[in-house]
Amino acid sequence: MTSTEEVPVTEHKATGEEEDDEDEVTPWLVSSKSEKGVNYDKLIDKFGSSKIDDALLKKFEEVTGKPVHHLLRRGIFFSHREMDQILEIVKKGKDETVKEGKLKTVEEGKLKTVEKGTPFYLYTGRGPSSEAMHLGHLIPFIFTKWLQDTFDVPLVIQMTDDEKYLWKGIPLEETNRLAHENAKDIIACGFDIDKTFIFSDIENISSSQEFYKHMCQIQKYVTFNQVKGIFGFTESDCIGKISFPAIQATPSFSGAFPKIFSGKKDIPCLIPCAIDQDPYFRMTRDVAPRLGFKKPALLHSTFFPALQGAQSKMSASDPNTSIFLTDTDKQIKDKINKYAYSGGGSTVEEHKEKGGDCSVDVAFQYMKFFSEDDDRLAQIEKDYSSGELLTGHLKKELIGVLQKLVGEHRERRAKVTDELVNQFMTPRKLKYDY
Numbered sequence: 001m002t003s004t005e006e007v008p009v010t011e012h013k014a015t016g017e018e019e020d021d022e023d024e025v026t027p028w029l030v031s032s033k034s035e036k037g038v039n040y041d042k043l044i045d046k047f048g049s050s051k052i053d054d055a056l057l058k059k060f061e062e063v064t065g066k067p068v069h070h071l072l073r074r075g076i077f078f079s080h081r082e083m084d085q086i087l088e089i090v091k092k093g094k095d096e097t098v099k100e101g102k103l104k105t106v107e108e109g110k111l112k113t114v115e116k117g118t119p120f121y122l123y124t125g126r127g128p129s130s131e132a133m134h135l136g137h138l139i140p141f142i143f144t145k146w147l148q149d150t151f152d153v154p155l156v157i158q159m160t161d162d163e164k165y166l167w168k169g170i171p172l173e174e175t176n177r178l179a180h181e182n183a184k185d186i187i188a189c190g191f192d193i194d195k196t197f198i199f200s201d202i203e204n205i206s207s208s209q210e211f212y213k214h215m216c217q218i219q220k221y222v223t224f225n226q227v228k229g230i231f232g233f234t235e236s237d238c239i240g241k242i243s244f245p246a247i248q249a250t251p252s253f254s255g256a257f258p259k260i261f262s263g264k265k266d267i268p269c270l271i272p273c274a275i276d277q278d279p280y281f282r283m284t285r286d287v288a289p290r291l292g293f294k295k296p297a298l299l300h301s302t303f304f305p306a307l308q309g310a311q312s313k314m315s316a317s318d319p320n321t322s323i324f325l326t327d328t329d330k331q332i333k334d335k336i337n338k339y340a341y342s343g344g345g346s347t348v349e350e351h352k353e354k355g356g357d358c359s360v361d362v363a364f365q366y367m368k369f370f371s372e373d374d375d376r377l378a379q380i381e382k383d384y385s386s387g388e389l390l391t392g393h394l395k396k397e398l399i400g401v402l403q404k405l406v407g408e409h410r411e412r413r414a415k416v417t418d419e420l421v422n423q424f425m426t427p428r429k430l431k432y433d434y
């Protein structure tokens with residue numbers, strides 16, 4: 001599966017208790033037998049990551065001088081590895097530049113600690129398995145764009161066309177074409193062309209010696225037993241799959257991009273991704289010290305629910321489980337009205353009497369992901385839970401939010417030319433003032 005792929009919040013009702021022990025979260029499969037869906041707190045324990053708590057959010061705000069993004073505030077990005085250290089690095093750079101009188105300005109909440117060099121870089125990615133991206137795919141990119149703006153740092157985006165060939169059997173020419181198509185949607189999220197490098201694995205690995213050398217080093221220090229333990233590979237998996245984790249690990253090290261980072265090998269890396277991608281980076285963090293490299297830091301998000309929420313299995317081939325970025329206003333309206341799983345009462349009377357359940361209501365969950373207005377969201381939660389706000393009205397409001405979001409995305413995407421895609425995908429020094 002891809003990062004932030006749409007998944008059902010829950011599958012069937014469990015018969016026993018403690019079913020969430022059976023949650024399974026790997027890059028290819030997310031399933032939970034528990035009625036409550038994936039238990040994210042347990043996942044933190046199991047994966048050994050850290051919860052994003054109030055203290056970390058406070059530190060975020062202190063260092064950046066502005067409120068954190070709603071995806072952080074609302075617990076959608078809920079887990080991390082060493083984000084506190086990234087903030088320390090930024091803070092230290094800021095303190096030093098202030099001391100040396102070098103801090104230019106803090107403009108509109110943007111840090112300009114540029115004269116010290118970039119404090120870190122961002123790395124994220126996308127597996128290009130389909131032409132049309134859906135709402136869930138946007139989440140990591142919307143958030144990464146906010147991180148790039150907030151910290152004023154360079155970003156590399158890996159398009160794993162090789163991965164989708166290995167796992168989905170889509171021909172290489174086709175996954176490579178999809179990498180370029182999907183890059184348009186990513187560019188439409190508003191990334192800064194001076195600070196963003198998007199690359200296809202197929203193209204990059206065959207043209208960059210340093211990238212390939214880093215891959216070889218990782219391959220030398222990770223055994224089959226290790227990847228078997230982390231990813232569950234078996235002896236009948238093709239060797240392409242078995243060695244693929246080294247390819248996804250490589251962009252975590254700045255030395256793999258000599259053109260982008262002028263040969264600097266020790267720039268810290270921060271990876272925003274959905275939690276299902278964590279196995280790759282547990283492996284990366286494990287191997288890093290053995291190669292004398294810095295471990296990447298991570299920010300993890302929860303999954304984006306399919307329209308059918310609790311009741312159904314996700315189906316990538318069923319267009320009615322997702323809102324696509326290419327959907328028309330009418331399609332958005334029809335899909336939400338028809339398919340969005342409701343946590344409301346089955347009749348108006350029952351709803352008014354018992355209230356709705358926001359924790360399973362897909363329209364409410366989507367509002368949480370996409371509506372930026374905290375006050376309105378709190379009001380909706382209150383009124384929906386009490387039964388005052390009806391499902392139809394909640395859906396109507398969501399339809400408005402999504403039509404605007406998708407409509408604006410569509411307009412921006414239409415302006416992205418092949419020429420612009422090529423510019424983003426050309427290896428070049430990114431702009432960060434040293």
Ligand code: TRP
Pocket residue numbers: 001002003027123124125126127158159160163248271272273274277
């Ligand atoms: N494997 C991811 C997918 O299938 C793509 C990816 C590559 C990625 N590198 C990444 C996602 C880094 C997040 C962060 O979608």
